[in-house]
Amino acid sequence: MVIVGLPKEIKADEYRAALMPVGVEELRRRGHRVVVERSAGEGSGVPDGLYAEHGAEIVAGPGEVYGAADLVVKVKEPLAEEYGLLRRGQIVFGFFHLAASRELTEALLRAGIVAIAYETIRTPDGGLPLLKPMSEIAGRMSIQEGAKYLERPMKGRGILLGGVPGVEPAFVLVLGGGTVGTNAAKVAAGLGARVSVADVNLERLRYLDDILPANVTTLYADAHTLRRKVREADLVIGAVLREGARAPMLVTEAMVHTMKPGAVIVDVAVDQGGCVETTEATTHHDPVRVKHGVVHYGVANIPGAVARTSSHALTNATLPYLLEIADKGFERAAENPAIRAGLNVVLGQVTNRAVAETFGMEYLEP
Numbered sequence: 001m002v003i004v005g006l007p008k009e010i011k012a013d014e015y016r017a018a019l020m021p022v023g024v025e026e027l028r029r030r031g032h033r034v035v036v037e038r039s040a041g042e043g044s045g046v047p048d049g050l051y052a053e054h055g056a057e058i059v060a061g062p063g064e065v066y067g068a069a070d071l072v073v074k075v076k077e078p079l080a081e082e083y084g085l086l087r088r089g090q091i092v093f094g095f096f097h098l099a100a101s102r103e104l105t106e107a108l109l110r111a112g113i114v115a116i117a118y119e120t121i122r123t124p125d126g127g128l129p130l131l132k133p134m135s136e137i138a139g140r141m142s143i144q145e146g147a148k149y150l151e152r153p154m155k156g157r158g159i160l161l162g163g164v165p166g167v168e169p170a171f172v173l174v175l176g177g178g179t180v181g182t183n184a185a186k187v188a189a190g191l192g193a194r195v196s197v198a199d200v201n202l203e204r205l206r207y208l209d210d211i212l213p214a215n216v217t218t219l220y221a222d223a224h225t226l227r228r229k230v231r232e233a234d235l236v237i238g239a240v241l242r243e244g245a246r247a248p249m250l251v252t253e254a255m256v257h258t259m260k261p262g263a264v265i266v267d268v269a270v271d272q273g274g275c276v277e278t279t280e281a282t283t284h285h286d287p288v289r290v291k292h293g294v295v296h297y298g299v300a301n302i303p304g305a306v307a308r309t310s311s312h313a314l315t316n317a318t319l320p321y322l323l324e325i326a327d328k329g330f331e332r333a334a335e336n337p338a339i340r341a342g343l344n345v346v347l348g349q350v351t352n353r354a355v356a357e358t359f360g361m362e363y364l365e366p
Contacts, residue, residue, distance in 0.1 A: 002326045003033045005069025007062045008040040011076045013284035015043025015307035018073045020315040021054040028055035032326050037065045044311035071326055077104055088112030091330050095119055098344055099246045099358045100273045108345045114330050115345040120243060122341040132179050133313040137303040139183025142266040146235040149264045149295050156295055157262035159234055162192025169193045173229050175250055176239035177204045180268050184237045189213045196229060231258040238267035238275040245354035246273040253277045261293040271300040340366050
């Protein structure tokens, strides 16, 4: 039997929960205990009573969760006030994005935990199944938020994304043709915008050219093209990913200077350090900064705004892996290559090559 703990998320404006009642039921059916912090599901519309109905024990605070749990399941990375609650050998399963924070990486190393990151769980075909549902949501919401901040009261250019008959639509530049970028392009195109998707993977661009509508064009993301298209864009979506590593810096401050006053940047990659030099991480309550006349949206947990949808989508994806880790322990579960790829920090050692290279730390093959 393993004790699985669900603490309440404390990151600013993070309303998601890492485990829905169906997950509690499945864990209990396999003989595990589940400890849930009071109000952990409140932001996702799940009352304590529903967790209890499915077999969870409701406790008053995070100390009781971390103190009891062998395996802690979270959405976002532990914050500074949670570092002292971690204990050696404890498994923490959640989003970490370690390459964006040396402080967090060093804290996890000192704590001696086993950090299994959703974002680096990788299937043999190269898929990222736990990152994908949140990327789908973030991509779709990037256009929703970008359209809002193009409105004049929001300090934008005063442009309707799809235009109207006789008035041309906005031009949306999507940097990256992965899951975030594809979903952003679909929504922007559906609203009638002129859309370009830029990537360096020609095979991916060929695929996108086949599946996306006629108002989407594909571009090879060389430096010349990026400079030109960023200057022309009304809305730029930063949707690039380097698995486990810091996002590449594609849009420099000099390029932002060339953009139209009131243009909008939504940097979805901000949780991995951002792909726009002038972006800074923000919150849902204070989401934008205006720099050089350009509106920057830098919320690092975009799917948290639609917590009910996000929490269910996340549990759908994570539960099979959570059950495998709980049933087998991390060492036997890591015989599954997908889970092994998720091992970022193990008992004081960095076991993700990209994180080790980012900070010049010693790397241990998992």
